[in-house]
Amino acid sequence: MESxxxxxxxxxxxxxxxxxIIPAEHLVYSLKKPDERRMYGRYxxxxxxxxxxxxxxxxxxxxxxxxxLSKFTFVIGGVNFGCxxxxxxxxxxxxxxxxxxxxxxxxxxxxxxxTVDGGFVIPFESNEKINHEIxxxxxxxxxxxxGQLTNQTTGQEYLLKPLGDVADILNAGNVFEYARKNxxxxxx
Amino acid sequence: MTITxxxxxxxxxxxxxxxxxxxxxxxxxxMTHDVCGPPTIDIFKREFxxxxxxxxxxxxxxxxxxxxxxxxxxxxxxVRLLRAFAEEHNLPHYYDVGSPRYKGVCxxxxxxxxxxxxxxxxxGTDSHTCTSGAFGMFxxxxxxxxxxxxxxxxxxxxxxxETMRFVFEGTLPPYLMAKDLILAVIGDIGCDGATYRAMxxxxxxxxxxxxxxxxxLTNMAIEAGGKNGIIAPDETTIEYVRAxxxxxxxxxxxxxxxxxxxxxxxxxSTLEPVVAKPxxxxxxASVIEVAGxxxxxxxxxxxxxxxxxxxxxxxxxxxxxxxxxDTYIVPATTEISESLQTETLDGRTxxxxxxxxxxxxxxxxxAACLGGPPDTFGRMQGDEVVISTTNRNFPGxxxxxxxxxxxxxxxxxxxxxxxxxxxxxxxxxx
Numbered sequence: 001m002e003s004x005x006x007x008x009x010x011x012x013x014x015x016x017x018x019x020x021i022i023p024a025e026h027l028v029y030s031l032k033k034p035d036e037r038r039m040y041g042r043y044x045x046x047x048x049x050x051x052x053x054x055x056x057x058x059x060x061x062x063x064x065x066x067x068x069l070s071k072f073t074f075v076i077g078g079v080n081f082g083c084x085x086x087x088x089x090x091x092x093x094x095x096x097x098x099x100x101x102x103x104x105x106x107x108x109x110x111x112x113x114x115t116v117d118g119g120f121v122i123p124f125e126s127n128e129k130i131n132h133e134i135x136x137x138x139x140x141x142x143x144x145x146x147g148q149l150t151n152q153t154t155g156q157e158y159l160l161k162p163l164g165d166v167a168d169i170l171n172a173g174n175v176f177e178y179a180r181k182n183x184x185x186x187x188x
Numbered sequence: 189m190t191i192t193x194x195x196x197x198x199x200x201x202x203x204x205x206x207x208x209x210x211x212x213x214x215x216x217x218x219m220t221h222d223v224c225g226p227p228t229i230d231i232f233k234r235e236f237x238x239x240x241x242x243x244x245x246x247x248x249x250x251x252x253x254x255x256x257x258x259x260x261x262x263x264x265x266x267v268r269l270l271r272a273f274a275e276e277h278n279l280p281h282y283y284d285v286g287s288p289r290y291k292g293v294c295x296x297x298x299x300x301x302x303x304x305x306x307x308x309x310x311x312g313t314d315s316h317t318c319t320s321g322a323f324g325m326f327x328x329x330x331x332x333x334x335x336x337x338x339x340x341x342x343x344x345x346x347x348x349x350e351t352m353r354f355v356f357e358g359t360l361p362p363y364l365m366a367k368d369l370i371l372a373v374i375g376d377i378g379c380d381g382a383t384y385r386a387m388x389x390x391x392x393x394x395x396x397x398x399x400x401x402x403x404x405l406t407n408m409a410i411e412a413g414g415k416n417g418i419i420a421p422d423e424t425t426i427e428y429v430r431a432x433x434x435x436x437x438x439x440x441x442x443x444x445x446x447x448x449x450x451x452x453x454x455x456x457s458t459l460e461p462v463v464a465k466p467x468x469x470x471x472x473a474s475v476i477e478v479a480g481x482x483x484x485x486x487x488x489x490x491x492x493x494x495x496x497x498x499x500x501x502x503x504x505x506x507x508x509x510x511x512x513x514d515t516y517i518v519p520a521t522t523e524i525s526e527s528l529q530t531e532t533l534d535g536r537t538x539x540x541x542x543x544x545x546x547x548x549x550x551x552x553x554x555a556a557c558l559g560g561p562p563d564t565f566g567r568m569q570g571d572e573v574v575i576s577t578t579n580r581n582f583p584g585x586x587x588x589x590x591x592x593x594x595x596x597x598x599x600x601x602x603x604x605x606x607x608x609x610x611x612x613x614x615x616x617x618x
Binding site (some may be wrong): 006015017019020023024025027028029030031032036048079080083084085086087088089091106107108110111113114117118121165174175176181184185 | 210212223224226227230235255260262263265266301312313314315317329330331333334337340341342343345379380383410413417468558559560562563580582583584585587589
């Protein structure tokens with residue numbers, strides 16, 4: 001896990017489900033082949049209704065048309081982020097687009113688990129409705145060790161909730177590395 | 189302890205577990221399908237080696253069901269990848285597309301093929317894996333990484349959930365179905381009302397339900413954020429399971445005095461037909477409140493609304509009449525599809541009832557429940573307003589971000605198909 005992460009914020013609303021993060025029609029692409037996996041970056045967050053894409057103004061695509069990488073490093077959500085299906089393609093798509101962190105007030109269980117076990121975006125929880133305060137395009141800085149999020153555009157600072165037990169898996173890289181470290185897998 | 193806690197304890201070799209603790213458990217069945225199977229296999233090979241062996245071929249069930257009847261070549265390739273993997277590992281429980289073994293929607297197929305057994309622990313790469321909990325077992329959905337770890341080791345870590353208890357009492361009126369009950373619960377507690385928790389359904393009205401209807405309750409536990417849905421086994425459960433498998437199983441019940449996070453009680457005789465309005469499953473309204481809303485489509489299908497009893501209910505309403513909007517009938521499995529051709533209503537097969545009414549008949553699969561490739565049967569393409577027996581109505585779920593999806597029982601969907609507006613089934617059921 002990187003200790004300091006800096007980049008631009010992309011803000012969305014409550015209950016962003018996995019069909020909004022990556023619409024089901026795109027799940028046919030390989031997550032392994034380079035020419036196909038980049039499609040997940042292209043279509044990440046494309047299921048969010050356009051007026052709610054990049055709040056508060058809306059109509060801001062996460063990934064620009066015909067691009068495969070997003071300019072946004074942080075996805076800022078509200079409650080129940082990642083609800084819906086179990087598709088790991090969802091956190092994969094955010095990572096493939098170049099995002100490194102999601103900060104939401106709460107998560108749906110499977111999405112949260114997938115981000116951690118797969119070693120994708122780091123899922124931090126906020127104490128406040130920060131998606132009502134941070135604006136799409138704000139420059140953010142996150143100290144992952146202490147969970148300090150600073151909005152460098154406004155000067156506002158937020159102390160995020162501790163990662164808890166899952167920090168061990170995030171620090172190991174993914175659940176396989178964690179399992180090997182702890183002797184739960186003995187193969188290579 | 190609750191049933192959920194006891195099943196988890198038995199699968200980690202412990203006498204007791206407590207909510208909140210994380211434990212490594214042994215998995216009895218791992219299920220995957222055509223969307224999540226190929227990436228799971230990729231991770232399995234990456235982590236355990238190209239020549240690695242599945243931990244136990246008897247415990248891996250692969251049921252292609254999502255994108256089956258499509259020309260999309262990437263989707264077709266995913267089925268070929270599953271086929272090759274099944275051959276390479278000599279997997280006994282692969283149900284190939286285009287073969288007589290093809291089943292259709294995985295959650296119903298797991299029940300039909302006897303993989304749902306009381307007291308067991310089943311993990312699937314699909315959020316609606318919670319459906320299997322109707323059989324008094326622990327079941328939940330995970331992503332590809334967790335599934336790949338199970339594929340290699342048979343193990344997964346689980347945080348023991350607290351259990352919420354939902355007690356249904358009274359006699360279910362003929363105009364209500366399990367879908368009305370679960371939509372009422374989700375409306376009450378919200379899409380994240382059960383996040384990280386087990387939802388245990390209990391009470392005389394639950395035990396009066398068939399296994400198919402019980403599966404409608406547990407199927408939608410995930411729509412409230414639940415980790416698993418669970419119903420204690422009874423004679424109905426045992427009879428269903430015994431007819432499907434010779435495998436041993438153990439019935440497990442919540443202890444007297446088990447600690448529940450919370451308890452909700454419902455008198456089902458006083459409930460009304462309900463819908464979930466666009467664009468959230470917890471956006472509940474009574475059918476009366478939204479009656480008259482103009483519709484473009486009706487859809488009966490999916491793991492939660494494409495079972496034989498769902499079609500029997502719809503056929504009772506539709507019988508002898510004509511639908512006035514595009515109405516899609518999609519049986520969940522090939523077994524259900526065959527039953528539509530053999531089960532009769534007043535001398536006509538259910539299949540004929542629907543065809544004569546002008547319905548469009550689909551092949552067993554997930555079809556338009558989750559949109560899918562653009563050529564998917566019944567998929568929304570524009571700003572259609574649809575009433576559907578499926579389980580999700582988030583923006584874009586059925587294929588188009590502009591579409592609006594109302595979720596309802598098969599009775600309500602069928603009544604609405606006849607009028608072209610949202611209609612209370614009580615207007616037709618006398």
